Structures are given as C-alpha cells and as structure tokens.
Amino acid sequence: MSSSDNDEPKVVEISDDEMECEGVVEVNNEQSDEAKMREFAEITATDEIMAQSILQDVGWDLKRALDVFFGSDAFKETRNEAVMGPSSSAGFELSLMSWNIDGLDGRSLATRMKAVATIVKKVNPDILFLQEVVDRDLEPIDKLQSLYKIYYSNKGCQYYTAILVSKMFEVEKHDVVHFQNSGMYRTLQIVEGSIGGMKVFLVNTHLESMRDHRAQRMAQFSFCMDRCAEIIANNPGCFLFFGGDLNLRDEEISSIPDGVLDAWVSAGCDTKTKWTWDTYKNDNKQGFNGAKMRFDRIYWHGPFNQVHFSLEGRQRIRSCLCFPSDHWAINATFSAV
Template sequence: MEPAPSAQGPGATSGQDLVPQERRQLQLEFSEITGSTLDRARFYLLKNGWRLQDSINDYYDPSEEEVIDVTPAVQAPVPSSTLDTSQDVHTSSRISSERDLDTADGSEQATGTGKNQSEPVTPGFTLLTWNINGLDQRNILERTKAVCNTINSLYPDVVFLQEVIPQTFEYIEAKCDRYKAIASGTEQYFTAMLLRKSSITFISQNIQPFPTTRMMRNLLIVKAMFGSVLVCLKTTLLMARFGSVPLCLMTSHLESTKDHAAERKRQLQQVLQTVMQQDQTNTVIVGGDLNLRDTEVAAVGGLPAGTVDFWEACGSPLQFKFTWDVSKNDNLDWQLKFRPKCRFDRVYVRSSRPDQLAPESIKFVGTDRLEGCRRFPSDHWGLLCKFVKPCGRQVQQNLEQTDVSDNKTGNRAKRARTT
C-alpha cells in the first residue's frame, strides 16, 4: 500500500497537516514493514516529520546517540471489538460521548498515550489486578476514566480486570491503546486482560468454563512471552532486562458471597488443577477477585507445590491485606453496623524451572477519592504486584561493589582516558 502523499512530500516536516486517521495509517504501515510496535512507529515517524521512508531508514540505521528499545518482533494483530453494545444504551452513549469529546479537536487524547508521551522504561515485571465494579452504574464514566488513567500512568506489563461490562471494555480498549485487550465474554459482565504491547508478546488465549457456576464465571487463560532488551550505544552498554520469559496468565472472578462457598471451592480446585498442568518452563500467574477465605484454600489442600501467594511472599504486609474494606471504602451503601474487610483479591504464582520471576513488592491502587463524584474508582482496591529476576538483587549488589572498587582504584578514570 502506498503511503499518504502528504506525508511523503519534500515539504512535510511535521504531522500537523495530517488528520489522525492518516497518522494512524502511517503507524500501521511502519509497524507492518518493521515488525515493531505502534509506539515505536510513532516515535520514528514523529522524529522524521512523518516521512515513512525516512523513518524506516532511521529505524534500521540508528544514530550512535540513541537508546533503542528492542522488543519481540512478533506482534499479534489486535482484533476489532465484536462486543454486543445493545445492552444499557444509556451508559454506552455516555461513555461514547466522552470518547468523542477527546477526539473532537483532532487530538489523540483518546489513545491514552498523549501526544508527546514517550515510552517509559520500567525495571522488572509488573502486574495489576483490579475488580473495577462495572455493575455499579453510578458515576460509571468518571470511575472508568480513573481506571484508565491509573493503568496508563502506572503502565504495568499485564492487567487483570474483573466486573467489566461491554461498554466499559470498549472504553478501556480505546483509552488504553498501548495494550492488547482480551475479554472473556461479551454480555452482562466478565473478566478481561490487558497486555502491554511493548513488553508482552501474545501467543494464544483460551476460556475455560466453570460447569456449575450460577454467576457466569469462568477462567481466562493467556499464553505470552515477556522480555525486552535495552541497547545504549552511546555508553557501549548492553543490558538484557529479563531475556524471554514464557508466561501462562490466568484471571478469574470466583463465585461470590459466603453462601456459594462450595461452588467457589470447586472453581478453585479447577483453577489449581489447571495451574499444575502447565509446562514447567512457564511462569504461571493466577489473579483476580477470587472471593477466597483462607479456610477455603486450606479446605482444598492448599496451594500446589512451587506455588506461592504473592502477598505472603512479600512478607504479608498488613497495610495491603484487605482489598475489600467497607470500613475505609464507602462506595457501597452498607447499612449494617458491622463493617467487614476481606482479602478477596489475590495473586498466586507458580515458578518456572529454572525460576525466572520472583515476587518483590505489592501495594494498593485506587485509594484516592475522585474529584467529581467524591467516590473511589471501585469498591475494591487494586493490587499492583512487582516481580524481579531471582538473581536481580545479587546482580545489582555486584554492580554497586564494582562501582565502589572502580572509584577506589581509579579504573573508571583510566578507562575514560583510554576512550
């Protein structure tokens, strides 16, 4: 396909004369030719005045002063949404109107990336799991927008979402366009997964039903690869962050309420059985609003060998324990005097052989009230989980010791003079 003439003429020095659709088309062509992400395509096109051929040449022949993010070359195409949006037309029109306002002036605010926002470099692997309470229609637009802003700001590698509805999924997919969005359903409410395009290569997906559920619950399973390399030619430094890490990602929203404990335990057994069936080369991560009580986990025999509870692996920090806490989160109209708090949202990790990812830290997100409605984004706090390479701390200590040694012996100054 021939590029847009207006982007290739000798006078084209910026993309200001191009409409968003033309810029998007150039990004798609660049990505198809080079096998890079759309964010990387945007970077080179902006740098070269949206001239496609110059941008491609620049991509394959970078200057020595640049820092290049080399990501997996295989990028699965993002399918267009096939969701049935006939339900809740009122909510859908409100969310669509907001997105139209974002793009009315020809800007690209609706993408969530921002016109000049660069691709942040985040060490380690991060995962966010969050029940975003899409079944609560009150302030649904403001709350969903806050969820998108949080995701785009923190920019985790993987996001697990529960209680997503068709209209909010469509909105999230549009606002968080640096992610591949995968849904486990198309009606009423369901779970979803977001994969950061610049660090996660999608391989396959599967939806495993829960045969006896009465609440439309299932298990969304995604196979993927995580890894990228940073190359800094200016300092002749080559740093591999993780290499390629095979992942098996699972998210679910297990049966709710105390009355359905028996069904929830059946679902948990099915999930853990699926975990044990995965190849040992994969790091398996299961997360979501699991609605579990510790006694229920013990009742099914506990976690399988090699599997840990992420929160416990981080030292069981009390301040990040209760993800559903009516005593602090008043989004629900709770009329009873007793104010419960439970650790419903959990993340389980089965390590690979050899071990490639290890839990490092955990914290809450979504704990600030929104300025407009004065409510929280959800009645659940989100969980942001950070992983590190098992040997990462030791490598960092060795680097620090090398720096100290260089300073004492003067080797660094000698190397600088030689250079």
C-alpha cells in the same frame, strides 16, 4: 479501627482541563509521558507504541531512550540482558495489576471507568487482569488498545473478565473455560504467550461470590490450581501468573501446587496492603460498614526472587465523591535480580 493519616484514601482535586477524563492522579505526569512518547516518535520516525516500549524500560528518560534506539552499545547490552536474554532471567522485571472494577454498580459508571483508565495509564503495568467488566460505558477501557492488546472472556454477557497485555507480549493462544458449577457467569480466562522469548501463562478469574456459595468457590479454586499445575508440568521453566477477584477467605484455600506462591506473602505480608475490599476506608458500598477482606489475590510461578506489592485506585473522585471501584486494585512487580 484507627490508622495513620498516610494510610487514608485521598481526595483528588481536578482542574477544568482535566475534567474530560474525570480526574484522578498525577495528570501532569501522565501528560509529560505522552509528550515524551510523541517527541520520541517524531525524532525516530517510528510510532508511539515503539516509544512507550523503550521509554518504560529506561524510566521515561527521553535521552536514554533515544540512545537505546540509535544504537548506544551500553544501553543495547543492558536492555538485551534485562528483557531479551534467552539464557537467563537475571534482570527480568514484570508488573501485573488486577482489579475488580465493579461494573455492575451503575452509579457514576462512566466517570468511574474513565478514572480506572487514567489510573491504569499512570501505573502502566505490563499485564492487567480486570473483573466485573460490562458493556455499558466500556469505551475508556476499549481505548486502552492504544497501549495494550485486550482479550475479553465472554463479552456481551451480563459481566465478564478481561486480560490486557503490553504490546511487547507475543500472544499465542486465548482460552475461556466456563465453570460448570457457576450460577454467576464465572469463567477462567487463559492467555498463553511470551515476552522476550520467555514462555508466560496468564490466568484470570472471578470466583463465585458471597459466603453462601463457599462450596462452589472452593471447587472453582481447586479447578484453577489443577489447571495451573498442569500448565507448569507441561511447560518447564515457564512463568505463570494466576489471580483476580477470588472472593476467598483464608480457610477456603487448599491444593496450591508446589512452586506456586502468593504475591502478597512473597512481598512480606505488609498489613497496609492486605485488605483489598475494605469498607472502613471505601464507602462505595453502603450496608457493609466494618468489613474488610483479602478477596483479590495474585499467585505466581517463575524464577523471581523479589516481589513488590501495592494497592492502587485509592483516590476519591472529586466530581462524584466516590472511588473508582469498591475494590482496591492490586499491583505486583516481580524481579529477578
């Protein structure tokens, strides 16, 4: 199947100075953002966590960030309405990224995990769902604690999931439900909390793999949807995000509660962002040539009226000539305008 050059995965060149993080994308931009964080913290006598939370709200414009901190009324009013307004979600924006990082494949794992961490820092989502996390070479993910609060499902198991949330997210509860019908250590991970006074539920999972396990996977998906419906019913007006590596085929989907929507569909069903496991373009896995599936999905519930959807992690790592994972990451930005 042919595609335009613009859709092809890119090979990323890395300078010697960038080899420490094994090279992926726009390192200079990332360093610039870090420099702004350090400068903001120095000027305001705060820390880089405060710097990051304000800078990202104003598009990493240092002058505007300083205006916000030092009390510019115009910027205070804008930020309060956009992020903290308790009476309306108008102006509220939230981004969520989900990625199966393929920790079970030991090939170039340390390099790939450094690439994953670098891409996460570049994309800078508010919330991150990870699947197939492993203890080995976990350090680059653990180091994201400088930017996120990290919650692992069943760390120490052969592999597991993780939910990472911005420091602005107030976490109230973290639960892990083990699927009773799983032979693959699969779980449902739930974080309950709030952002700017708005109740938010984050539900991350990795459903049973392979076509032969269709019955278990469908039962797991139905269980997840039932749990989402229960959360929504018991928490009127809440935001809910459910997703992960669902391993679903379209014909396996059923029982989606009213008001729960597919982010890719909400964003317009762009065929360029449909396939999250695409062996036409990603050759990390040999023996699966010619297969492409929409395994990775995000479902959502809340008063948003605009969704933007993209694929991340499509840059080949020069030093090992592979991609960070055999899955593309999915990234959805939800806005109430």
